[in-house]
Amino acid sequence: MRKLPFVAPIFILILLSTLTFGLERQPNADYRARREALAQKAGPNGIFLIFAGSESEGPNAIYGFHQDENYYYLTGLTDPGGAVLIAPAHITPDGKTRPYTEVLFLPANNRTQEKWTGPKPGPDSPNLQTATGFDRVVALDRIHDMLMEVSPQPFVTLYTNKSEPVDHAIEWLQRTNSFPGFVRVQDGTRQIAELRAVKDPGEAELIRKAVDASVAGHFAAMKAMKPGVTEHQIAALMEYEYERRGCERPAYASIVGSGFNSTVLHYSAGSKVIQDGDIVVLDVAGEYSGYASDITRTLPANGHFTARQREIYDIVLGAQQAAIDAFKSGQSVLTGDGPNSLHKVALDYINSHGKDLHGNPLGQYFIHGLGHRVGLNVHDPGPADKALGPGEVFTIEPGIYIPEESLGVRIEDTFWVDPSGKLINLSGALPHTAEAVEKAMSK
Secondary structure: OOOHHHHHHHHHHHHHHHHOOOOOOOOHHHHHHHHHHHHOOOOOOEEEEEEOOOOOOOOHHHHOOOOOHHHHHHHOOOOOOOEEEEEOOEEOOOOOEEOOEEEEEEOOOOHHHHHHHOOOOOOOOOOHHHHHOOOOEEEHHHHHHHHHHHOOOOOEEEEEOOOHHHHHHHHHHHHOOOOOOOEEEEEOHHHHHHHHOOOOHHHHHHHHHHHHHHHHHHHHHHHHOOOOOEHHHHHHHHHHHHHOOOOOEEOOOOEEEEHHHHHOOOOOOOOOEOOOOOEEEEEOOEEEOOEEOOOEEEEEOOOOOOHHHHHHHHHHHHHHHHHHHHOOOOOOEOOOOOOOEHHHHHHHHHHOOOEOOOOOEHHHHOOOOOOOEOOOOOOOOOOOOOOOOOOOEEEEOOEEEEHHHOEEEEOEEEEEEOOOOOEEEOOOOOOOOHHHHHHHHHO
């Protein structure tokens, strides 16, 4: 009995530690601003109900829980099982004005389950308003009551994030009559993607930290690269280096492909022993506080490019530089073949420089897009044909892959457009030229 007074305080301290967040978190005001911006996209009869991921569903049950990106974007919360309701201000049928409303739902604590998964915040946990930034935090099973309270009847469009765990959540809510009959459910991820395309300063800083840690991993690979090591050993070293600098996990499955494997875009086996004379493509980067980075470098296994390897390398580098030089904020797009297409600039460069062994232009060996947006996902959502402007983060990654020669080269950096419209290479600290790569490998 004498131990009982100490148990509750210790449990509360553990619980409060879960509310301080393991990841580096932006201020609550930043997440609140995103929720308010999303409310403006709801339309006259719309509201948003965005669910957290489920700890027991799909890959989360095997590889560890990873929060739903859209829920994390709007809340900064990393625990599973919650939901957030966002409703714009509206006029009720009786002429009254109802203010903007947001409610955080948390599942009730399950002490038995928490023996397996650890303590989780619940609707009755202390310090929730300060920790989460929500004025109202209620139990998940009160969704019906809140929908009735905030819905602009006689009908409402409920926008939500459609994914497998969410479908299960909606099925449960419908089965338990938590949705009023006047609610129709639609996918709301497009509206969230429109907001996610432009990163605020806090997001840009988190991406920069992911990039900086990943750059360190690439430098380590340059030091360790030599004939006789395996592709997997290089990948493991790089992952160790960026994770010890704060990245919580890989931003994507690491790709280290040598020799013929350098021509396989998503090669993942990592089992080959790197041979003298091989060229090695390293597409490896980490995720920091939920935000991805994406970097690729191509190295000569023995520290020195052959003449042919250097020729192809220089063409790929030239294509990347041509796209960088062509960038115009508010005009340039990553895809297509129009006058503002950066992809076309890079492809034209490749086609006008060098030949394959049969005398044909090399453009046929540039077999993927020039780049993609980066954010909470390494392939962040957003329209591919939209002009790139301030606040956007994306890759520029031309490549040439010639299976006949077991020769693949890709050079990829993560770029950010600053508030003035200037293109900033976040991974620019890494060597780019063939000479700089060889020098870094020799140190």
